[in-house]
Amino acid sequence: MKSLPILIAAWIALPAWAHGDDTQARKAPRSVSTEEHAFGREGDPKKAARTVRVGMADTMRFTPSELTVRRGDTVKFIVRNNGKLIHEMVIGTMSGLKQHAELMKKHPGMEHDEPYMAHVAPGKSRIIVWQFTTTGTYYFGCLEPGHFEAGMVGQVRVIANGDRK
Numbered sequence: 001m002k003s004l005p006i007l008i009a010a011w012i013a014l015p016a017w018a019h020g021d022d023t024q025a026r027k028a029p030r031s032v033s034t035e036e037h038a039f040g041r042e043g044d045p046k047k048a049a050r051t052v053r054v055g056m057a058d059t060m061r062f063t064p065s066e067l068t069v070r071r072g073d074t075v076k077f078i079v080r081n082n083g084k085l086i087h088e089m090v091i092g093t094m095s096g097l098k099q100h101a102e103l104m105k106k107h108p109g110m111e112h113d114e115p116y117m118a119h120v121a122p123g124k125s126r127i128i129v130w131q132f133t134t135t136g137t138y139y140f141g142c143l144e145p146g147h148f149e150a151g152m153v154g155q156v157r158v159i160a161n162g163d164r165k
Contacts, residue, residue, distance in 0.1 A: 033115055038093050039138040040158075042115035043074035043131035051076045056120065056142065058083035060150035068157045074131040081120040087142045091116040091130055091156070097141045101148040108145050132158040 033042040049070075054077050055063040069075055079089045090097060104110060118126035132138070135158050142152040 036133065037116070038096075038134065039091055039116070039136075039156075040130055040132040040134065043076070043129040045076060045127075045129045047074045047131075048076035048129055049073045051078060053078045053080065054089060054140075054154075056081045056083060056087040056089065056152075058085050060142070060147055060152040062089070062140065062142075062152065062154040065154040066157070067154070068159060069132050070161050071132060071135050071158050072161065073158075074129060077118070077128040077130065078125055079118045079120055079128060080125040081122050084122050086119070086121060086144060087147065087152070088117060088119040088144060089126075089128065089140050090118075090143050091128065091138065091140045094139050097139055097143065097148065097153070101141070101143045104143045105145050132156065134158065135160050 032044045035041060050073065052064075052067060052075055056079065057063070067075075077089065081087045090100065092100070116128060116130060118128050120126045138156045138158065140154045140156065141148045
């Protein structure tokens, strides 16, 4: 029975890990989801048209904070947390991000495991591969409590293939 306290401690600690670890290899490889969202769908890493490095800082800013892509483009985001606080990048519509940010205030340890989200520990990087299938303006934000409200939000403008950037 000496191992019982260890098992209980491990079980209690699980929610702390549930938000995501600092590696991309947290799961065995899986197929790319075909679930369509208003802002696109998970992209196939083999079909990424471009790679964009996104930095996150404790100043509550993303770098770059604006991006223009063409409809249909698959973008590989390499999301790096350059700060000392936990940060995340969540792609979505403004209304969806605002709703999720409010939910995060009520449940700060909420689990995330969606292809349009990267929860990144300080000094670490994660990858999001996303295909933007509809023209319009979409956003990405850090939904850690208080970060979004402090201005940690960026914009993705998706243009038609014939438009100029």
